[in-house]
Amino acid sequence: MQEHLTEIIVFTFLFLLVSGMGFVAARWRRPQDLASLDEWGLGGRNFGSWITWFLVGGDLYTAYTFVAVPALLWSAGAMGFFAVPYTIVIYPMVFLVLIRLWSVSHIHGFVTPADFVRARFGSPTLALLVAITGIVATMPYIALQLVGIEAVLKSMGVTGHLPIIIAFAILAAYTYQSGLRAPALIAFVKDTLIYVVILVAIIVIPAKLGGWGAVFDAAEAKFAASPAPGDGILLNANNQLQYITLAFGSALALFLYPHSITGVLASRNRDVIKRNMSALPAYSLLLGLIALLGYMAIAAGTTPIGKDNNTIVPRLFDQMFPDWFTGVAYAAVGIGALVPAAIMSIAAANLFTRNVYKEYIKRDASDADEARVSKITSLLVKVGAVACILFLDTGFSIDLQLIGGVIILQTLPAVALGLYTRWFHRGGLIAGWAAGMTAGMVLLYNVGNPATGKLHFAGSAFPLERLGLDTKMTVYAGILALAVNLVVAALGTVLARSMKLADGGDATRPDHYLADEGDPRVKDLDLTPGTH
Secondary structure: OHHHHHHHHHHHHHHHHHHHHHHHHHHOOOOOOOOOHHHHHOHHHOEOHHHHHHHHHHHHOOHHHHHHHHHHHHHHEHHHHHHHHHHHHHHHHHHHHHHHHHHHHHHHOOOOHHHHHHHHHOOHHHHHHHHHHHHHHHHHHHHHHHHHHHHHHHHOOOOOOHHHHHHHHHHHHHHHHHOOHHHHHHHHHHHHHHHHHHHHHHHHHHHHHOOHHHHHHHHHHHHHOOOOOOOEOOOOOOOHHHHHHHHHHHHHHHOOOHHHHHHHHOEOOHHHHHHHHHHOHHHHHHHHHHHOHHHHHHHHOOOOEOOEHHHHHHHHHHHHOOHHHHHHHHHHHHHHHHHHHHHHHHHHHHHHHHHHHHHHHOOOOOHHHHHHHHHHHHHHHHHHHHHHHHHOOHHHHHHHHHHHHHHHHHHHHHHOHHHOOOOOOHHHHHHHHHHHHHHHHHHHHOOOEOOOOEOOOOOOEEEHHHHOOOOOOEEEHHHHHHHHHHHHHHHHHHHHHHOOOOOOOOOOOHHHHHOOOOOOOOOOOOOOOOOO
């Protein structure tokens, strides 16, 4: 640890600096009262273009991304680039969807996607399923932010779980006090550090290694000698379908996550969302540069600490930069964990408060009650995330992140399609969710990894030969599960209509999806008990 003293000092200073900003954020744009989900959980719904850009970008591009994507390229090659196209195609895909969600949420005071589903389909049961799905998919995502911090701490020679527990205790404290304003303010520092570190890295490291030609030649030589048939700097016939479906499925899932929607609902108006969907692909350029760090590590002969591939990027920085700049790079990764972890815990807490506590426990809960419960729940969510790291194998939790995408995709028919059509019957959507979730779990159960010895739940690449097809190709399990969901939801809707089963009322109107800032209408959501 002594040889990393400078790195530890720089890392600690910057970490404490942004933590202080997290506490100060409670006074930033402070309203008269923070005791409501609109203020604590959505920052007053008043963030402009720049704040939203940093907040959403800081939310979607997490610390795990910064260490895992290049680590995947280091170990498997071109397959790791799937993260780049999916973060490009997602923004035009969700452009029109998110502005409709913002408008209807502005009119009715929705805080969560489950709030919208409750009003759109008149079904508290369906809303509960959407809420539970969001919480379950988000929990391992929060835990995985710790993977980035762990990788940095390991590279500095800091072992044990106490530093991580302290870091998340600080995170819990300022999130409890400041709500969404804390990660919104910290995101400015986090993104600035990331941009500086990566831009320096892509100039300095290749220059030290003899240029980009030498970097790619080294990567090609490594994969040419690899016994794994899917590894290489180019895709092959066996992994192209997996690459395409994983990129497309991940794109569909990205803005279904509750924390992604939270950042959008905090925007001031529709134009803010439009500008951000146009500008956020700049992060995709950065992500592509980050991914190339994996090939640089190959050329530099970087090796991980033990079997933890997530330490590849921190080790590369330690190898190629002076100690003070390495400390800045480590801080960028560590702070990169704080922003998404805070937003994720707030989003999960809002789901519990609105769609479990208020719906089933205390229907007459006041705004202050909601804020109090959400604050407490956000603490419990972080405790659960830390427990995942303390008591579960890290490799297992990484597999859970892959499973999370399969899980959250099952809310697409109710949330995303529901913004455009009321054709689906609530019974059909519930049946589709159950079928899709079951199919997803069965598919994931049958995904093994001979390299690690895991026979089940070892990733999301489902081998098509298990469906009786004579091929070695794999496909993203989430796409297959979503297809089952949609088919069952459609058939269930047709059956329910033919049997004239009662459907829930729709509390929204077509003009609600077009409202913008300044609309005089206020919250008119009627969450009366339903039969489903």
